[in-house]
Amino acid sequence: EAGVTQFPSHSVIEKGQTVTLRCDPISGHDNLYWYRRVMGKEIKFLLHFVKESKQDESGMPNNRFLAERTGGTYSTLKVQPAELEDSGVYFCASSQETRGEQYFGPGTRLTVT
């Protein structure tokens, strides 16, 4: 069974540009989460989807971030326009049950210059 996959693995963009990160959860997992680790600090929760619905988006830092999960399968996280402080590693996780074990992807390292 394939694990959680994320694309791209690395992205380097200039301030003001747009970047879209993609996450493919484990097949059959209704729950999908986005987390972010900035500059070696703690990993912070961004949001949680149940199927295509946003269950909790309390961790989204501001309106420059837009997450979607059309059709309840893969998810995208768009940052527009990117700022320097958005640099970090963005992790995606999925789980079968709402309170079940979360399986993480390898992360996307975003560098904004």
Place this chain on the structure above:
Amino acid sequence: GNSVTQMEGPVTLSEEAFLTINCTYTATGYPSLFWYVQYPGEGLQLLLKATKADDKGSNKGFEATYRKETTSFHLEKGSVQVSDSAVYFCALVTGGGNKLTFGTGTQLKVEL
């Protein structure tokens, strides 16, 4: 709110040395506690967990005991191997939630 504090890294040990990575927490309610590990180039993997006070989680020779009185969940291993080199994250979740709160991570490097 919830928070997790881990010891600063990096931690460098010789193979077969004893490992302790400290983790303390503050939480509303009664949290479940976790240790995740991230090997180079891979995603976070759940290493072990404990869901109530005095529970001991264990896996791959690693252990951690849920200490409510000291609000701690220290990770230990009696004899580390080079293959244990990774970043270790302590985390918690409270109540019926699923929003993980992580510590800053501790990088472990094990040398021959």
